Amino acid sequence: xxxxVIAPDKFKGSLPATEVAxxxxxxxxxxxxxxxxLECPIADGGDGTVAAAVAAGFEYVLAxxxxxxxxxxxxxxxxxxxxxIVELAAVSGLSMMAELAPLTANTLGVGELVTxxxxxxxxxxxxxxxxxxxxxxxxxxxxxxxxxxxxxxGAEIPLGGKALLDLASIDLSALRKAEIVVASDVDNPLLGExxxxxxxxxxxxxxxxxxxxxxxALAHFAEIAGTGMADAPGAGAAGGTGFAALSILGATxxxxxxxxxxxxxxxxxxxxxxxxxxxxxxxxxxxxxxxGPAGIAARVAGIPVIAVAGRxxxxxxxxxxxxxxxxxxxxxxxxxxxxxxxxxxPLLERLAAKVAEDWL
Numbered sequence: 001x002x003x004x005v006i007a008p009d010k011f012k013g014s015l016p017a018t019e020v021a022x023x024x025x026x027x028x029x030x031x032x033x034x035x036x037x038l039e040c041p042i043a044d045g046g047d048g049t050v051a052a053a054v055a056a057g058f059e060y061v062l063a064x065x066x067x068x069x070x071x072x073x074x075x076x077x078x079x080x081x082x083x084x085i086v087e088l089a090a091v092s093g094l095s096m097m098a099e100l101a102p103l104t105a106n107t108l109g110v111g112e113l114v115t116x117x118x119x120x121x122x123x124x125x126x127x128x129x130x131x132x133x134x135x136x137x138x139x140x141x142x143x144x145x146x147x148x149x150x151x152x153x154g155a156e157i158p159l160g161g162k163a164l165l166d167l168a169s170i171d172l173s174a175l176r177k178a179e180i181v182v183a184s185d186v187d188n189p190l191l192g193e194x195x196x197x198x199x200x201x202x203x204x205x206x207x208x209x210x211x212x213x214x215x216x217a218l219a220h221f222a223e224i225a226g227t228g229m230a231d232a233p234g235a236g237a238a239g240g241t242g243f244a245a246l247s248i249l250g251a252t253x254x255x256x257x258x259x260x261x262x263x264x265x266x267x268x269x270x271x272x273x274x275x276x277x278x279x280x281x282x283x284x285x286x287x288x289x290x291x292g293p294a295g296i297a298a299r300v301a302g303i304p305v306i307a308v309a310g311r312x313x314x315x316x317x318x319x320x321x322x323x324x325x326x327x328x329x330x331x332x333x334x335x336x337x338x339x340x341x342x343x344x345x346p347l348l349e350r351l352a353a354k355v356a357e358d359w360l
Contacts, residue, residue, distance in 0.1 A: 017041035027352025045256020046130020047089035053078035065109035084117035089131030100205030104160035111144015138244025185290035188236030257295030279308035297323030
């Protein structure tokens, strides 16, 4: 009886990771009804991290918090044995924005959600950073945990990245603290051409002028914080939220895929497996730099790893150099990209059946 570990990330914009795994398993069974599948949905610290935790047995805890532009949003976190998984994208995410607000969007709700988890008795927080709507350096996160960010007159500055230009002091006397692990696939510094504003600001609506302003505001924030952590890998994650977590909250930084694979018990599924299937919506150069599927391929030895995606933008030779035995894209069986987005699950079943014919 063939045994297959199915560990995909989401197909962004079309299918969550759990449903991707289900569709692949169904496709394998079309060809090999007796196949044993072990489904292990993954994420890399961004959106989908809480869902991966819940699929791995964590409890989902409903909550309310402040959204990226001040509205109240229904959200939640995952909890197990005193550990909380908090996903920035689920409370302060870019996907939640009806209208982009690059200068004023903030991470207040992330701090509120962490505070809720601490109030619920959690002692360790895994903070998944990715998909943020803001470039506020994590100032909102700090405020949600009790810090006060003050101007020269002792008044609290407004929320958002632009307001950091008016920051004069930070009062941490009421700051809630805990053991915090930052999980992210981003290792950018806070500032400069590879920093939070320059690299990620434009996708959040920042104009070239906004990028210059935000980078200056983040530099001022780092100067006031005085921790010397602006150049730390991951400080630029999620609009600089990594900086606040690492420098002021004392967080440790880990690749998101490492955290997720430990959380899901991926390594325990591998003994006896004949095949590992992973994937995400688009397999391109970004995939090879810290994304979940690349993490899977790097951590599996002696078992073929198959990449399944909506679109494969890498050659088979490139895939093989990075640990994949082969890659299969939905566009190979359906040339209409819109259909690949709207009929992802049935097309994935067909594609997985082809994988089964080739490899099982």
